[in-house]
Amino acid sequence: xxxxxxxxxxxxxxxxxxxxxxxxxxxxxxxxxxxxxxxxxxxxxxxxxxxxxxxxxxxxxxxxxxxxxxxxxxxxxxxxxxxxxxxxxxxxxxxxxxxxxxxxxxxxxxxxxxxxxxxxxxxxxxxxxxxxxxxxxxxxxxxxxxxxxxxxxxxxxxxxxxxxxxxxxxxxxxxxxxxxxxxxxxxxxxxxxxxxxxxxxxxxxxxxxxxxxxxxxxxxxxxxxx
Amino acid sequence: xxxxxxxxxxxxxxxxxxxxxxxxxxxxxxxxxxxxxxxxxxxxxxxxxxxxxxxxxxxxxxxxxxxxxxxxxxxxxxxxxxxxxxxxxxxxxxxxxxxxxxxxxxxxxxxxxxxxxxxxxxxxxxxxxxxxxxxxxxxxxxxxxxxxxxxxxxxxxxxxxxxx
Numbered sequence: 001x002x003x004x005x006x007x008x009x010x011x012x013x014x015x016x017x018x019x020x021x022x023x024x025x026x027x028x029x030x031x032x033x034x035x036x037x038x039x040x041x042x043x044x045x046x047x048x049x050x051x052x053x054x055x056x057x058x059x060x061x062x063x064x065x066x067x068x069x070x071x072x073x074x075x076x077x078x079x080x081x082x083x084x085x086x087x088x089x090x091x092x093x094x095x096x097x098x099x100x101x102x103x104x105x106x107x108x109x110x111x112x113x114x115x116x117x118x119x120x121x122x123x124x125x126x127x128x129x130x131x132x133x134x135x136x137x138x139x140x141x142x143x144x145x146x147x148x149x150x151x152x153x154x155x156x157x158x159x160x161x162x163x164x165x166x167x168x169x170x171x172x173x174x175x176x177x178x179x180x181x182x183x184x185x186x187x188x189x190x191x192x193x194x195x196x197x198x199x200x201x202x203x204x205x206x207x208x209x210x211x212x213x214x215x216x217x218x219x220x221x222x223x224x225x226x
Numbered sequence: 227x228x229x230x231x232x233x234x235x236x237x238x239x240x241x242x243x244x245x246x247x248x249x250x251x252x253x254x255x256x257x258x259x260x261x262x263x264x265x266x267x268x269x270x271x272x273x274x275x276x277x278x279x280x281x282x283x284x285x286x287x288x289x290x291x292x293x294x295x296x297x298x299x300x301x302x303x304x305x306x307x308x309x310x311x312x313x314x315x316x317x318x319x320x321x322x323x324x325x326x327x328x329x330x331x332x333x334x335x336x337x338x339x340x341x342x343x344x345x346x347x348x349x350x351x352x353x354x355x356x357x358x359x360x361x362x363x364x365x366x367x368x369x370x371x372x373x374x375x376x377x378x379x380x381x382x383x384x385x386x387x388x389x390x
Binding site for chain 1: 329
């Protein structure tokens, strides 16, 4: 279903992170004249006329997974964010929109980023449409209440009350959607999977031999002759 | 005195042997010296102990680049504990498509980066007695060094792919 939002997405693997960590969203937004949050303007996107939701996911090789996850959380909390979930060494946090770049840049200081995905979703149109539908529904409900005051017949009253109940539920649902948009625009989501630095090559006894002999002959341990 | 049949057999074997000959040129220069060079293997090392090899393997079971890339990745990651850092398409100067894989691992206590580039060529060989067969010739370029050293030669090694 088209929710009126536009997504921008970029996958990265390896290499040095871009200064902002948001090369793709910045590029994607150039056409719209919208800048990513951060250095250019720390104002929340909502105040710049466009509503952009950024999400980032990263995998980082670190020396000590627990220390890195703890340090990351400390930094997120210091930036005004909070923990959303933590499953093993995968930490998902919400950070204020204006702090997104700073937190993303910090991730690169923990170790080698082996996977990076930053996506931007423009929800401006979706929010505008939702607001219009909400306004219409509230106006309709106000008219229904006026009609209810003037209604004489029981059948008419019941009909209006049923319609009012349906509209009220619809309005509550739309308000919840609006609150969700507001929350997602104000706080962006970052997921970081911390992985331990590559371990020692398995000892021969534990190593799985390939059925293809040439594969068993290649590898760093065979290239380094001592 | 050789019989006519023996002569024919020798001629076939010579053909087979000649077909198997390969000429490898060291695709790096300057900072590496060759420590071993045979018809299907070149090994080189730099002063700061970055290691480079270029080998070719004949694989009679066939298989294309995608297959061998997957098989090698699985063995290194699942079978030996390597961590895959990146995988990218590469191309030799001659236009041969390949795949470059970059891993991290630790060898005898030293944290290493390991780059391997694979290229797969189909070729026909003649086997005894006079049978034509398609095999895959797998070109494997490997470069490994401690993390602190790796980047110093990585660009040179990657550029050497152009000379393959």
